[in-house]
Amino acid sequence: MSEIKDRSLYLVVTGECGRGRKAVEIARRAVSGGVDILQMREKDKPKRELMRIGRQLCSICKEKEVKFIVNDDPVLARKVNADGVHLGQEDLSAYPLKKARKILGPDSIIGVSTHSFKQFTKANKEGFDYIAFGPIFPTKTKSYFIGTRDIEKVLKIAKKPVFFIGGINLANIDKLLSCGAKNVALIRAIAEANDIARAAAEFKNKLTIVGQV
Amino acid sequence: MKILIADDEKEFVGFLKDLMTEKGHKIDIAYDGARALELIKKKKYDILFLDQNMPEITGLEIVEYVKQNNIKSKTVIVTGYEPMSEKFAKAVGADDYIEKPVGMEQIETILKRFEVKKCQR
Numbered sequence: 496m497s498e499i500k501d502r503s504l505y506l507v508v509t510g511e512c513g514r515g516r517k518a519v520e521i522a523r524r525a526v527s528g529g530v531d532i533l534q535m536r537e538k539d540k541p542k543r544e545l546m547r548i549g550r551q552l553c554s555i556c557k558e559k560e561v562k563f564i565v566n567d568d569p570v571l572a573r574k575v576n577a578d579g580v581h582l583g584q585e586d587l588s589a590y591p592l593k594k595a596r597k598i599l600g601p602d603s604i605i606g607v608s609t610h611s612f613k614q615f616t617k618a619n620k621e622g623f624d625y626i627a628f629g630p631i632f633p634t635k636t637k638s639y640f641i642g643t644r645d646i647e648k649v650l651k652i653a654k655k656p657v658f659f660i661g662g663i664n665l666a667n668i669d670k671l672l673s674c675g676a677k678n679v680a681l682i683r684a685i686a687e688a689n690d691i692a693r694a695a696a697e698f699k700n701k702l703t704i705v706g707q708v
Numbered sequence: 709m710k711i712l713i714a715d716d717e718k719e720f721v722g723f724l725k726d727l728m729t730e731k732g733h734k735i736d737i738a739y740d741g742a743r744a745l746e747l748i749k750k751k752k753y754d755i756l757f758l759d760q761n762m763p764e765i766t767g768l769e770i771v772e773y774v775k776q777n778n779i780k781s782k783t784v785i786v787t788g789y790e791p792m793s794e795k796f797a798k799a800v801g802a803d804d805y806i807e808k809p810v811g812m813e814q815i816e817t818i819l820k821r822f823e824v825k826k827c828q829r
Binding site for chain 1: 788811
């Protein structure tokens with residue numbers, strides 16, 4: 496089983512966020528800055544294009560031993576030789592955990608998005624390899640946010656690593672870490688930074704420093 | 709409390725529903741204005757959370773219906789950022805107005821406020 500360690504920095508790469516820079520360019524810089532896990536999230540591209548980008552991202556990640564995850568589609572994840580798949584709540588009817596595991600094999604990483612304590616509790620019982628919980632802070636992509644209050648509650652019951660996501664930036668990450676968060680997932684704070692590698696390194700440093708205290 | 713959530717954005721509805729059911733409230737859902745109106749005519753609600761931009765019938769039109777028909781439900785207009793929305797919401801008599809992205813604590817504050825008012829009635 497491919498295990499996820501705590502103090503992990505997770506970047507979601509999407510062509511929509513990156514100030515016009517391509518996913519491959521963002522990934523290359525972010526990986527050099529210290530990202531531990533990279534997810535390809537491209538919602539509106541044709542399958543052939545996804546295969547091409549996926550293979551490129553996979554090769555960038557493998558070079559630096561970064562875990563590569565594909566969003567939504569375990570079949571595509573297998574085809575591009577990804578380490579795993581990330582499932583949204585809306586994907587679970589087509590690909591419940593068992594089915595996704597069957598497609599990808601027992602050593603794959605399968606993560607899931609949760610947006611409430613109720614969803615988290617359910618996912619936690621099911622045996623996903625990690626759970627994303629958020630949005631914690633206001634973000635452009637969601638019409639709601641959970642806030643930091645449930646973080647301790649979630650961590651108390653979590654069986655696997657939890658990635659907090661949504662509106663996290665260098666100005667508010669300390670608040671998150673002070674609540675006990677060990678792992679974060681980011682999109683814009685890294686992909687839209689002027690210096691992607693430096694932004695990734697700064698976030699990674701934040702996670703590592705807290706781990707050493 | 710009995711609450712109607714009327715919004716065409718399913719993920720947002722799921723967020724509100726989980727939050728409210730966890731607190732013991734009874735929830736009905738409508739994904740468009742016409743269905744919301746149908747439910748309001750049939751059932752009594754303590755609070756109506758109404759998205760302004762639903763297909764067919766808007767949240768503000770529902771507030772107008774509620775006020776004209778002396779329905780006792782409290783009304784909360786939910787919108788994305790739109791200039792003038794708050795002014796219009798107040799003009800038609802909505803009891804509260806919130807802008808997306810909406811925070812969990814913001815919803816809890818509204819629920820508490822209306823719960824206290826309900827007890828005082």
